[in-house]
Amino acid sequence: MTITTAGTTAEDIAFHYDLGNQFYALWLDETLAYTAAKWDGVPAGEPDATALPRAQRAKLDHHLDLVGARPGDGLRLLDVGCGWGAMLEHAGRDDRVAHATGLTVSPAQYAFLAARALPGAEPRLESWEDHRPERPYDAVVGMGSFEHFATAAMTRAERLGVYARHFEACHGWLRPGGRMSLQTIAYDGAVDGAGAIGEFVGSDVFPGARLPRLSEIAAACDPYFSIVALSASAEDYARTLASWSARLLRARAEAERLVGPEGYRRYRRYLRASEMTFLRGAVTLYRIGLRRRDEPLRLPA
Numbered sequence: 001m002t003i004t005t006a007g008t009t010a011e012d013i014a015f016h017y018d019l020g021n022q023f024y025a026l027w028l029d030e031t032l033a034y035t036a037a038k039w040d041g042v043p044a045g046e047p048d049a050t051a052l053p054r055a056q057r058a059k060l061d062h063h064l065d066l067v068g069a070r071p072g073d074g075l076r077l078l079d080v081g082c083g084w085g086a087m088l089e090h091a092g093r094d095d096r097v098a099h100a101t102g103l104t105v106s107p108a109q110y111a112f113l114a115a116r117a118l119p120g121a122e123p124r125l126e127s128w129e130d131h132r133p134e135r136p137y138d139a140v141v142g143m144g145s146f147e148h149f150a151t152a153a154m155t156r157a158e159r160l161g162v163y164a165r166h167f168e169a170c171h172g173w174l175r176p177g178g179r180m181s182l183q184t185i186a187y188d189g190a191v192d193g194a195g196a197i198g199e200f201v202g203s204d205v206f207p208g209a210r211l212p213r214l215s216e217i218a219a220a221c222d223p224y225f226s227i228v229a230l231s232a233s234a235e236d237y238a239r240t241l242a243s244w245s246a247r248l249l250r251a252r253a254e255a256e257r258l259v260g261p262e263g264y265r266r267y268r269r270y271l272r273a274s275e276m277t278f279l280r281g282a283v284t285l286y287r288i289g290l291r292r293r294d295e296p297l298r299l300p301a
């Protein structure tokens with residue numbers, strides 16, 4: 001099945017995410033989360049083996065808090081861009097979520113999730129653009145997928161159009177009073193992906209992806225959602241990337257066996273270079289809590 005999206009193409013998604021589930025499992029932690037962890041309160045000296053999974057679970061809990069999922073609530077949740085299932089697995093704990101649908105456009109991730117058969121989870125190989133749920137959701141989360149919804153070739157107006165369609169779709173999927181949480185990398189001090197690091201990551205690691213700016217997200221969601229929480233933490237991503245990078249270094253022999261010496265070098269360079277872009281303030285990480293408006297606003301053009 002070929003998936004078409006307005007954003008990162010199926011080929012470009014496969015180039016990155018289908019490099020091998022075993023390869024990613026080597027340097028991600030046991031949750032298999034592939035987005036920034038939340039490190040508040042995790043001491044700098046804590047061994048990586050416990051620190052990273054703890055910080056990843058704190059991030060997952062933070063998003064469940066943002067959408068108002070408390071123990072025993074048994075919500076219906078949609079995870080847009082579910083990766084290898086970190087949220088699908090975590091959300092079922094304490095019965096905060098009874099049913100979680102996860103969308104991915106990576107065939108390798110979907111095959112992995114289908115074999116995992118997590119209780120209460122329904123993985124789907126489907127773009128958000130094609131998602132038509134039978135019943136409304138109580139909550140929608142998206143972590144690290146928004147970066148794929150637009151491409152570098154789009155104008156600002158085209159990007160805003162896609163982002164607005166995404167929020168309109170989320171609004172349509174949610175019940176009245178439903179909540180959404182979004183975690184995304186965004187440009188901060190940099191205006192686009194120009195420069196040596198941006199060009200390397202844009203061509204050799206994440207082809208076909210384009211970061212948003214906060215002002216674009218705010219403009220696109222405004223008709224459909226009220227922003228109720230907003231935090232920024234470039235440090236959270238820098239520390240996560242440092243941890244992944246150290247894990248990949250320790251697993252070098254196995255990584256080279258799986259993806260070859262060039263693949264290993266490319267990923268080490270990507271993780272270290274990306275850490276730099278966060279530390280320098282070129283890009284940052286936002287976590288945004290959104291409350292569905294009962295009726296979309298008609299804002300002046």
Ligand SMILES: C[S@@+](CC[C@H](N)C(=O)[O-])C[C@H]1O[C@@H](n2cnc3c(N)ncnc32)[C@H](O)[C@@H]1O
Nearest residue numbers: 033034035081082083105106127128144145148
């Ligand atoms: C960086 S991974 C993050 C995975 C997961 N949220 C996590 O935190 O581990 C990005 C995910 O977005 C998904 N994605 C990208 N474009 C998408 C689209 N148009 N519709 C649905 N998912 C998409 C990818 O398949 C991948 O699973």
